[in-house]
Amino acid sequence: MEMYIPTLLSTDMLGYVPIFILLLIAIFLSGLLTNLSWLLGPSRPDDIKASVYESGMDPVGTAHERFSVKFYLVAMLFILFDIEVVFMYPWAVQYKQLLLGYGWFPFIEMLVFVLILFVGYIYVYKKGGLQWR
């Protein structure tokens, strides 16, 4: 137990100390400046100034509005097909080395991956998952 945390601090984390100091300065400065304007500035509120959005429409109703459940399906499908790119980045970055080591195999592997996703896409399309009914 005890050997872990100290070693971590002494070697790997040491490089982050300047960043930590910068973070402290940033928090202090931004806090100071926002609060200074509130302290020193004159404050003369009226009805229009106090409204939520000064030169826009009057806000009507609640922010917690009900919206169609169909959005969830679209959002889910978006995430599903968006995530595939996450797998492609490391593959693309390493592709040169992979090509040297394994020849065409990594390329075919990625084709298979995309093919599986394509089957999923056809499934979603034919099942009407992309239709706004």
Place this chain on the structure above:
Amino acid sequence: MEFSLQNLSASTQQSIPLLILLLTGLVLMMLDSFKQRSSLPWVTAAGLAISAIAAWVMGPDSSQITFFGMMETGGIAPLVHVFICISGLCTIFFLNDYLSRQGRLIDDVYALIVFSVLGMILMANANDLIMVFIGLETMSMCLYIFAALFKTETRSNEAGLKYFLLGSFASAFLLLGISIIYGVTGTTNLNVLATADNINVLQSNQALFFTAGGLILIGFLFKVAAFPFHSWTPDVYTGTPTPLAGFMATGSKLAAFVILGVIIHKLELVSAPENGKFVTVLGLAALFTMIYGNIVAARQQNMKRMLAYSSIAHTGYVLLGLCAATATDYIGFKAIIFYMFIYTLMNIGAFGMVGMAERQFEDTDMENWRGLGKKAPYFAAALAVFLFSLAGIPPLAGFMGKYHVFITAIRADLVLLATVGILTSVIGAYYYIRVIVLMFFDSQDKSPEFNTNFSLVPVTGIVLLVALIVLFGIFPSLILNPIDQAFSVSDLVSTAVSAHP
């Protein structure tokens, strides 16, 4: 792990049975999309059968780690692959008939069965904790959908939501355990974990190690519905389409028990000088699971709930076997795999038959079964065979399964646990035989009209399963010999023996 071309080509060759399953799943999705619904059950069955045969034929003679250390493809892996595929195949017999009786032709379910079988195999034959988790989630996602399959029914929704929330929670426990193991040793590979360096690191971090082991254990005890983590089982099985509930109770548990056995084995290797802690925990879980499952099942008035609680009880027996196997030389691991295979046959049979009668009775209340022996003698007799086998009555396979588990426990000096197991299985005999008494020996005839015109496929399934249960009850060596052979080439037993001198 060697990242070489040899490893790659061996992995490619060994991946063929798994790729067959993947391909079957994709083909099923396409057939479903293009409305080819009549071919779906057949394609599913063919895919599972071909994959099982391929795994059996192509399985290497010796224990082999492939896929860059991710998977174990030799040893017991082909056998487990075959057994899990059989669990899927048995379900297919009853599924189409059940769905059409319920008037809900949900065709997506076939692709999901194949994908969940794939997940189970990936989990059971994994050699890396990350692979275990991916397999577990692949399997679980499909099972969550099975629970919520009839999306317009309240009960099904309840089952799906309960299973999903509790299941995700349990998965989180498992993942936390894995991440602690990774944090301490820097590896998730099960073989690398049991090397000298990592054992030293883990032993100098006892607190973290046992926390991690406990968390992993909790994740799996939930999946197999063992005592403190069983509460989801009855509600989920009641809401799930009946044949799929049978599939849930067998295939997924078989896979979970295999990988749990392997993981516990590694953890025991790590805690070697003062081992026995995990055995104690498993033993306690087994004790309470057997007692709780059997006693509560005896009070049930609903067939599906009774079978759900009885599946908790059977989990207890298998945990007893696992405990015994871990405490001794791991030879007892054979008994678990044998038991789970037999349990697969009889439990899917029982759930399938309840599903066949369900539509005619409107519900699964046990009263409906009263006097069924006169109206549908053959149907009732087949159900009686499954129930007798579940109860462990001698000429049937269920008896051989229980015999091997209890004998393993006695050989491991777990006499108290074995005694409790035998006593609670007497309670088990009570509630199984109560249904048989209701069917055959009850003069009051309250059951509604019963139409015995069943379609050919489920009837074939019943005949086949009954025949297999009788056959394996009389000649258990037909299954025990392949299991023996698989274990003789597995390095699981040999390393276990050397670790416990």
